[in-house]
Amino acid sequence: MTDVLRVGGRERTFTIRVPVATPAQQMxxxxxxxxxxxxxxGARMMRELTTFDRQTQARGFAIVYPDGVDGSWADGRGVTAADEAGVDDVAFLTALIEWSAEHHGTSPDRNIVAGLSNGAFMAHRLALTASDRVAVLAxxxxxxxxxxADVGPTHAVSALLIHGTADEISPIEGGHSRRRGPNGELRGRTLSLAESADRWRTIDRCAPDPGTTRSTELSSRTDSAAGVGGCRVAAWTVFGGGHSWPGAPTGEWEPTSQEFDAAEEICRFAEPLLIGAAARQL
Known part of the structure; x- marks a missing residue:
């Protein structure tokens, strides 16, 4: 069932699933x-592409699939339809967290935001600007x-960053968006996986070195030491992975790793790091 929330003069839609049993601690x-x-x-696609429904149900988490305006998010790069329309997606997603807390008893400050591609950029933005509400970013x-990159959040946020080495749409080395400006100018630059992880380690006040690395034939993951409130940062390089969601059904258009299920690993990473805002304050 699709719900509607009016934010910034727009009717915004989303699909939410909440466990029937209510745990002692706010979910x-x-x-x-x-x-x-x-x-x-896009929201329907993410439900079909990922196993989040199953993963969250097993852990007693609530889950919501919001819809972006014109199928996009105003992620701060200035290149999407939502950005160009002046949509305030931070306000929408923050209001959604508040609405869920009021109507379903979910946590106001121990939440997870996970995204793919444009949704990943937006997840970074929400974690930076609503860090008191978001405990974990994926x-x-x-x-x-x-x-x-220079935005200073008020609270530390744990981060799991996953990127494929064969991603040509959003290269692991970072770079500009393919959507150029009206005069052909480059726009929407993003940091590399390594730079993004370094920035989050700095924010979270983790040790300056990247941390401990575990490698297989198919990927390499580096996990930081704990920072403020026990927050951690993990950078996961998928060898030969394209612009895709690991564990999703393999498609012809992008190389998709089957070594692990990204939704499962995100929930597994997040579970011990759902730390309240008071402990994460910078």
Whole structure:
């Protein structure tokens, strides 16, 4: 069932699922943000593409799939339809967290935001600007927008960053958007996986070195030491992975790793890091 929330003069839609049983502690809300999809069915695509429904149900988490305006998010790069329309998606997603807390008893400050591509960029933005509400960020195939690199959040946020080495749409090395300005100028630069992880380690006041690395034939993951409130940062390089969601059904258009299920790993990473805002304050 699709719900509607009016924010900034717009009717915004979303699909939410809340466990029937209410745990003693307020359950976290997982916000799953789709990639740029002009067809407008990005939320449905993310439900079909990922196993978040199953993963969250098993853990007693609530989950919501919001819809971007014109199938996109105003992620701060200035290149999407939502950005150009002046949409305030931070206000929408923050209002959604508040609405869920009021109507479903979910946590106001121990939440997870996860996204793919345009949704990953937006996840970075929400974690930076609503860090008191977001305890864990997960970004797949999307680095930190360079224009937001100097934003100073008020609270530490744990981050799991996943990127493929064969991603040509949003390269792991960072770079500009393919959508150029009216005069052909480059726009929408994003940081590399390594730079994004370094920025979040700095924000979270983790040790300056990247941390401990575990490698397989198919990927390499580096986990930081704990920072403020026990927050952590993990950077996961998928060898040969394209602009895709690991664990999703393999498609012809992008190389998709089957070594792990990104939704499962995001929930597993987040579960011990759902730390209240008071402990994460910088």
């Amino acid at each position: 976290p809300l997982v916000l799953v943000l789709h990639g740029n999809n002009p067809g407008g069915d 970004a797949v195939a999307g680095g930190l927008p360079a224009g937001l």
